[in-house]
Amino acid sequence: MxxxxxxxxxxxxxxxxxxxxxxxxxxxxxxxxxxxxxxxxxxxxxxxxxxxxxxxxxxxxxxxxxxxxxxxxxxxxxxxxxxxxxxxxxxxxxxxxxxxxxxxxxxxxxxxxxxxxxxxxxxxxxxxxxxxxxxxxxxxxxxxxxxxPSVPDIKGLPAFEGKAFHSSHWDHSVPLDGARVGVVGNGSTGVQIVSALAGRASKVSHFQRTAQWIFPVENPYFTDEQKAAFRADRALLHSLRYDPTYLSNVERFTNAILDADSPEIREIEAIALGHLERSVPDPALRAKLRPDYRVACKRLIYSPDYYQAIQHPNAALVTDGIECVEAKGIRTRDGKLHELDVLVLATGFxxxxxxxxxxxxxxxxxxxxxxxxxxxxxxxxxxxxxxxxxxxxxxxxxxxxxxxxxxxxxxxxxxxxxxxxxxxxxxxxxxxxxxxxxxxxxxxxxxxxxxxxxxxxxxxxxxxxxxxxxxxxxxxxxxxxxxxxxxxxxxxxxxx
Structure with a gap:
């Protein structure tokens, strides 16, 4: 100065x-x-x-x-x-x-x-x-x-007779157990919702416009002993915010996104692709889930369970484009009507x-x-x-x-x-x-x-x-x- x-x-x-x-x-x-x-x-x-x-x-x-x-x-x-x-x-x-x-x-x-x-x-x-x-x-x-909220301009949306809402305005009065739920949008929000509802709803239809890269991640619980140690040692707790592994991952990801041809981005892409290949044995479904653009071009999604959820017997990935919404559900461009009780717009902001x-x-x-x-x-x-x-x-x-x-x-x-x-x-x-x-x-x-x-x-x-x-x-x-x-x-x- x-x-x-x-x-x-x-x-x-x-x-x-x-x-x-x-x-x-x-x-x-x-x-x-x-x-x-x-x-x-x-x-x-x-x-x-x-x-x-x-x-x-x-x-x-x-x-x-x-x-x-x-x-x-x-x-x-x-x-x-x-x-x-x-x-x-x-x-x-x-x-x-x-x-x-x-x-x-x-x-x-x-x-x-x-x-x-x-x-x-x-x-x-x-x-x-x-x-x-x-x-x-x-x-x-x-x-x-x-x-x-970004609400898509889908033809016929007001005609839907079930419950429809944006994911950020979730209507908790709407029963989900046993319901037929459609989720439009497959960013982090859509992925998390499908993962949570597969197995609860009678049918979860995930309408995907563009496949997403999903990076594998674990989400373990902290034990009571760990939390007690955190409470007893503030220095230990503080150190977790600056965990070397996390900081290293941040640095690697930063270097990756700065250069679309970097070794780091290729490493991340290989990990995400390997995760898809190992997790989804059905070649047809795997092809639908495989992105055709560089990893992290869209916001990279971290999920421990989406690939398992979308393979649940009560879940379906829908990749045919949406033609319109009708009173009973969503009609896709192949002419099929996907009957729904609940329509969730996980379409971002x-x-x-x-x-x-x-x-x-x-x-x-x-x-x-x-x-x-x-x-x-x-x-x-x-x-x-x-x-x-x-x-x-x-x-x-x-x-x-x-x-x-x-x-x-x-x-x-x-x-x-x-x-x-x-x-x-x-x-x-x-x-x-x-x-x-x-x-x-x-x-x-x-x-x-x-x-x-x-x-x-x-x-x-x-x-x-x-x-x-x-x-x-x-x-x-x-x-x-x-x-x-x-x-x-x-x-x-x-x-x-």
Whole structure:
């Protein structure tokens, strides 16, 4: 940082900070703001509970695909995870306990959806759907990525006489035992649902548009003795978050996705292909399950039991395209009617929305929707030119994949908090990324992203409207280095 940014402040300015969302990243922001002594903080949450995607998703079989001890805040390890890959309800409970333990409940305003956030006369003016208004000096957008369901436009869907719902809006009043269940979509969610329902439902029909690469994984329970050891030795518990095997796997996977022709990607592909060959003896079914694109081009799926589940006598893989939905079920393009009682749309989320459809307006009336008309952009995934004192956690072009987004958010918070301190300590009133910094970053990022495995030819939610992977295309080490401290030449400081 330069001399201007490091000079000693005369006093600490009282600031109003608003956090958008009480999911994983919003909870993190609330805890860190309280630790840093920010006295005026509000977290606005559109729902009635914390938890974000873990609150929204409650479908059968919901499991985190990041090891439990890596999917925790660094400052709040959990000795009581039941399994290596924890069920969703445990993850949700962890976040709820953390909110209570760190005493940030008083910050959170539930059932308050922000519909407008407008920068005027040096401050952010917020309007809630309820009519409530607030004003902030600094905005932390922690809205997450996977919270706007993507509902497919399937002809005839409203005509279905059974129960139909998106996987993130699971209707737990609907009986599943003995029912005929159709699952549309075979990403991680669809795979987990089919694995959970095969054997419960009288028939599970899994409608597959594109085969997925599935990586073998075990999910053992932690024993009572192990959990007792975790509780007794915090150092042991802490070490699990940085388990060398896990970190080695992350590094291997990172190197793999950065180069679609790397030895690492070929090794991962060989493991996944061998898993398919060993697990599915029927050559016809095996052929339907074999992808025709590079491994990890779509988000790699980790499952201990999907191949077994889809071979259950009560399960069927349907690869003929969907023609339409009718009153009694789904008719495929081969003319067959698959009769159903329950239709589950495991069709993912609109990953390019972030805080939208909120009306966010920056300096001089610049609308975020216009700035993002081509693709969502943010310098280093956290800052947007023309939007002063507005910072994102897990924003566009951040690291994605099979990593712990908690770790990513903590790294981003380390970076954002340093920018906030400039305002708090009186160095400036406003800080924003320069357009040149964003343009240079995005140009380099797009060139690198096209070379990653995400750009190797498949269709996935990683791709923007122009087919460019909307991802961080470099190593985890480079991300950590970038998040260690802002390069202040890439920011404009103003005392307007």
């Amino acid at each position: 330069n001399e201007q940014t490091t000079r000693q402040p005369h006093s600490v300015k009282p600031l109003r900070v608003v956090v958008m969302g009480a999911g994983m990243a919003g909870i993190l922001a609330g805890i860190k703001l309280r630790e840093a002594g920010y006295g005026s903080v509000a977290i606005y949450e559109k729902a009635a509970r914390v938890g974000g995607t873990w609150r929204e998703n409650t479908y059968p079989g919901l499991t985190c695909d990041v090891p439990s001890h890596a999917y925790t805040y660094s400052f709040e390890p959990n000795p009581d995870w039941s399994r290596v890959l924890p069920p969703g309800a445990e993850v949700q409970a962890y976040f709820e306990r953390t909110v209570e333990k760190y005493g940030i409940s008083d910050m959170i305003r539930f059932n308050e959806e922000i519909i407008a956030c407008v920068f005027e006369q040096g401050r952010w003016n917020l309007t809630m759907k309820s009519g409530l208004r607030d004003t902030a000096d600094i905005i932390i957008a922690a809205t997450g990525v996977l919270h706007h 609109k990953a390019d929305q972030f805080m939208r459809p909120m009306n966010v307006v920056g300096r001089d009336g610049v609308k975020l929707n216009d700035v993002w008309a081509k693709r969502p952009r943010a310098y280093l995934a956290v800052a947007i030119p023309g939007f002063p004192n507005f910072f994102m956690l897990n924003g566009p072009t951040g690291p994605v994949g099979n990593f712990s987004l908690i770790d990513i958010a903590e790294q981003q918070w380390q970076y954002v908090s340093q920018l906030m301190d400039l305002v708090r300590n009186g160095v400036c009133n406003e800080v924003e990324a320069t357009q040149a910094a964003l343009d240079d970053y995005d140009q380099a990022r797009i060139a690198a992203a096209r070379k990653t495995v995400f750009g190797s030819g498949c269709n996935s939610w990683y791709l923007d409207a122009e087919g460019v992977p909307a991802t961080w295309p470099w190593s985890q080490a480079r991300f950590r280095e970038a998040m260690a401290a802002p390069q202040m030449e890439h920011y404009t400081l103003s005392n307007a």
